Amino acid sequence: MSKKGFRPDVDAPEWKGGHQPYDIIKEGTIALIVVALLTVVFAVMFGSPDDKEITIKTWANAAPLDFAQTALGEMNGTTTTAGYGAPYNTASTGQTLGPLQLAKWAGVRIPINTEKDFVIRPLETQPYDPTLSSALTSWKAASSTQQTTWVNNFTKASNSMKFVNGNVVASTSDSGPVPVFINDLTHMARSGALDADLISGGSFFTTDYTKPLLFLSDGGYLAKLAQDQHLLGSQWGMMNETNSYPGQAWLWLYTFWYQITPFSSSSNADVQVWGMMMLLSVILLLVPVIPGLRALPRKMKVYRLIWREHYRDQ
């Protein structure tokens, strides 16, 4: 290539200097041994975290009122899942990136009706109980307007909700079967039966934990434990692990955006941060063809440190 047409950020000068012995197999073997030894040293010194999972049973026993309030929220539509939108339901448009309604366009692929899936259907699986059976019968016989009225009336009374002698009680009237549902679902949760029902979903084999995880994350208990372990989004939680393990440190830039405005206060923060990271990833991919960006290393001259022996010998 002629010197005139040489583009320093695109073309590389032809190497006319000398060569030195290089044993690629030896280098690879030594590197593998060193990395393996380092891995063993770190594993012996620090181990790895394995905090036991939280069950709905754990939650309902540790914080029965939080569970009961969440169960009511699944009925009155105030929980995160109930109002989520796609891919779970059509309760909202979901997050948008300008005019792009990406979640909505992808559609409801994992349909979840929180009232039916998290409350009514699990209760229907319970052994026969005359009170519950009667409550379910009257619920099914009622119009949707009547159902809404019952739920709203119990919601208004929910501030007075108490957990007394193993039962959820509230001062309410005209709430129909809703108090029975919330109390019985709390009993079911405290016994572990709700875990079994939500996990299995009626099947014997399962590997899908979508429903119990969504229900768990709708409550305040899981978030409280996460906050204690510095795992909230506002605590750089996306990259952390329990205790003091490094976690996914490589996600620092992704997590960083959640800590600053406008993302930290945006209702569309997730899609905005993802959009930002997609854009930055594409830029990183295309560094070789972006004028200005591809000139940075030549202008920053860090290469003179890397190849200092080469330049010293010139």
Added chain:
Amino acid sequence: MSTDIERQWTTRLRHRVAGKLPPEKVLPDTQPAYVASWIYVFGVATMSAMAVVIGTGFILALRGPQWWHESSVGHFVNSLHLWSVEIFFFAMVVHLWGKFFMGAWRGKRTATWMTGVVTFLASIATAFTGYASQSNFDSQWITTQAKDGINSTGAGAFFNVLNFGQMLMWHIVLLPLVAVILTALHVVLVRVRGVVPPYDDTKKVGEAL
């Protein structure tokens, strides 16, 4: 007859591969004199860590996803898996920055850079699905948080981070396959094009920094 053989796809492919990658390029015994910096170690360190990650992952796979919760040996293997991943990413990030500062895409090495970047991104996805399929408190919290980001892009409709079975399959089959293929392609490109030469800069060392 010989002309027919020369026209065969197999023969043509062999000639092409042999021309691009002769044995002395695949297993070189010399390197240009400028290849003399610790920064070059991080490429091979990344691959070594990847080998340890895959090896420990194989052992974990032998006994299934519950084993490491119930057995002290399993927990130790999990610790090896975790720390090899940490070393892998550390080495990979240093390697990436080193290559950036070398302008390593110069001299028709754009594809080498791009396969490296895509491997980096695929590795992040692989690691994430590993964290998502730990089946403990960490994975409960990580997945219930991460779902919002992935759902917001529309991808959550097809890639359900709350589905343990799906995440485990992505973690131990699909994404490692992608990462290994991309790594192999990246290494082949490095061997075909060689290591990028230094910038043509005749200034004395002291002038630059």
